[in-house]
Amino acid sequence: MRYFFTIWVMIAVLSVAKSQRSDLEIEFGTSVGLNKGAVGYCLSMGYVQQIRNQSRHSWGVEIAHTFHTSNRNLPDVSSDMILNLRSADNPSPRGSFFGWDKESFPPIRFSANPNRYFNFNVGAMYRYQLYHKSRTSLVVGLGLHASWRDEMEIQSILKPISINIIVGIETNTLIPVYQYNTYWDAGFSPQISYRFDLSKKMYVQTLHKMYLFPFSDNLIYTGTVGLGFSL
Amino acid sequence: MKFSYCIFGQIFLFTVLHISSFGQELIGKPQNSLKFSLGVGYDDGLTLLRTVPALGFGYERMLNKRFSVASHIFSFYRTMPDSYFDRDPNGRFLIDLKARGASQPFFSPEEEALITRGVIPLDSRNTVKTLSLPVDIGIIYYPINSKRHSLGVNFALCMTYTSHNWWRDYYSIFSLVLEDGTEATPLSNDLMLSLNSEFHSFTPQLSLKLIYEYKFKNFGTGFRISNYGYVDMGLDFFSRTLTIWDTSLFLTLKL
Numbered sequence: 001m002r003y004f005f006t007i008w009v010m011i012a013v014l015s016v017a018k019s020q021r022s023d024l025e026i027e028f029g030t031s032v033g034l035n036k037g038a039v040g041y042c043l044s045m046g047y048v049q050q051i052r053n054q055s056r057h058s059w060g061v062e063i064a065h066t067f068h069t070s071n072r073n074l075p076d077v078s079s080d081m082i083l084n085l086r087s088a089d090n091p092s093p094r095g096s097f098f099g100w101d102k103e104s105f106p107p108i109r110f111s112a113n114p115n116r117y118f119n120f121n122v123g124a125m126y127r128y129q130l131y132h133k134s135r136t137s138l139v140v141g142l143g144l145h146a147s148w149r150d151e152m153e154i155q156s157i158l159k160p161i162s163i164n165i166i167v168g169i170e171t172n173t174l175i176p177v178y179q180y181n182t183y184w185d186a187g188f189s190p191q192i193s194y195r196f197d198l199s200k201k202m203y204v205q206t207l208h209k210m211y212l213f214p215f216s217d218n219l220i221y222t223g224t225v226g227l228g229f230s231l
Numbered sequence: 232m233k234f235s236y237c238i239f240g241q242i243f244l245f246t247v248l249h250i251s252s253f254g255q256e257l258i259g260k261p262q263n264s265l266k267f268s269l270g271v272g273y274d275d276g277l278t279l280l281r282t283v284p285a286l287g288f289g290y291e292r293m294l295n296k297r298f299s300v301a302s303h304i305f306s307f308y309r310t311m312p313d314s315y316f317d318r319d320p321n322g323r324f325l326i327d328l329k330a331r332g333a334s335q336p337f338f339s340p341e342e343e344a345l346i347t348r349g350v351i352p353l354d355s356r357n358t359v360k361t362l363s364l365p366v367d368i369g370i371i372y373y374p375i376n377s378k379r380h381s382l383g384v385n386f387a388l389c390m391t392y393t394s395h396n397w398w399r400d401y402y403s404i405f406s407l408v409l410e411d412g413t414e415a416t417p418l419s420n421d422l423m424l425s426l427n428s429e430f431h432s433f434t435p436q437l438s439l440k441l442i443y444e445y446k447f448k449n450f451g452t453g454f455r456i457s458n459y460g461y462v463d464m465g466l467d468f469f470s471r472t473l474t475i476w477d478t479s480l481f482l483t484l485k486l
Contacts, residue, residue, distance in 0.1 A: 024267070024482075024484070026265070026267055026288045028304070041306075041364070043286050043288075043304070043306045044286075045267055045269070045286060045288070063269070063284070063286070064286075065283070065286055065306045065308065067306075067308065067362055067364075067394070069394065069431070113394075113431060116360055116362070116394055116396065118308050118310075118360070118362065120283040120284075120308070148283060150308070150310050150357065150360060152358075152360050152396055161408045162406075162407075162408050178358075178396075180357050180358050180360075182357045202486065227265065229265075229484050
């Protein structure tokens with residue numbers, strides 16, 4: 001029933017908004033987790049429509065992936081950071097280990113970027129066209145987002161002289177301790193874009209957003225380049 | 232996650248409804264087009280992990296009626312709990328001798344001399360985390376390409392960025408002596424030493440896609456089944472990547 005209602009609202013809105021300009025946008029670019037020191041990419045897709053014909057105001061919905069990695073909290077001993085502890089069934093991420101044994105693999109090496117932050121953002125946005133001249137325009141906006149966040153962050157690295165575990169005593173081993181988080185978050189995103197019309201049907205734009213998530217104290221900047229299509 | 236699919240449904244249906252007028256003139260595939268896709272990704276063996284919708288977009292240029300060149304980027308992220316911890320969805324205690332209340336995980340010798348070490352619980356849910364980001368370029372052959380329908384096979388070379396963490400094993404700890412002389416003997420049966428298989432890599436691979444498209448005047452919509460990495464082109468370190476599958480709906484816009 002809920003989805004039927006959603007589709008009914010969509011069709012109702014569409015029926016009164018058919019004459020207004022609507023755009024489909026795809027964006028790809030850099031994303032930075034400012035408070036985590038993490039860098040990655042952003043891939044997003046959005047639908048934007050004018051509120052009234054010839055209006056400067058528009059609204060839209062968007063869906064986006066952002067992924068960051070960082071090496072924050074890693075001690076500066078990367079060349080030595082080898083985890084010697086391993087067993088025959090944990091040497092490689094591949095699904096099958098036929099013919100492989102413990103000696104077939106090098107020690108598992110720490111990646112230079114062990115912290116991973118993934119955001120899946122869905123949300124709505126409002127935009128206002130500040131400036132338009134000839135083929136260029138400047139647009140500002142504000143978005144509201146729900147964000148599914150999945151994070152892995154190194155909390156500490158233990159440097160034991162020796163460790164006695166079930167398979168024996170190991171030495172010269174570094175032990176990473178990770179924390180894993182999966183949760184829903186909510187936030188908002190002031191944004192600004194500069195666009196250049198390639199034709200009546202298509203434009204190229206650079207879009208800059210600052211995602212603010214007050215509940216988790218996360219701050220993410222995305223700077224993307226994308227194409228927009230008038231439908 | 233249903234909410235996110237609902238949002239995508241809005242984008243997709245708004246777009247299709249807005250630019251379609253039923254009964255309009257049908258034409259063949261445009262010379263240049265862009266594809267927007269959203270779908271569900273699978274790991275090898277068609278395992279469906281906890282995943283978010285996979286996003287992708289691409290460009291295609293027709294060479295003639297049967298062949299085109301196409302490029303595509305695809306973002307696929309998934310996570311899951313490790314099977315070792317299925318019986319404890321609230322997470323187990325991991326070993327961590329970080330001081331209680333400390334804000335920094337690494338301490339100077341002076342700080343370490345001052346603090347009292349303790350064991351704190353860390354969340355251990357969803358320890359398997361993987362991102363695959365293949366970028367490919369290749370040829371699409373269309374054995375069927377009528378005004379309304381086209382069915383194509385895409386052979387492509389791709390470079391896949393993979394970021395992967397898999398908690399592959401754990402050990403119970405009997406005793407531990409840290410470099411500063413701290414001894415922890417015994418800790419607890421609930422304390423585990425985790426072993427991660429963890430890497431980032433760029434891997435050259437082959438990609439194979441089966442594409443069906445239904446065409447309107449200025450756009451098309453269709454369905455795609457893709458495989459990345461069934462055949463990889465690397466050795467040793469470079470072969471450390473994952474085979475993935477994708478089933479996506481896509482929208483094609485004429486340039």
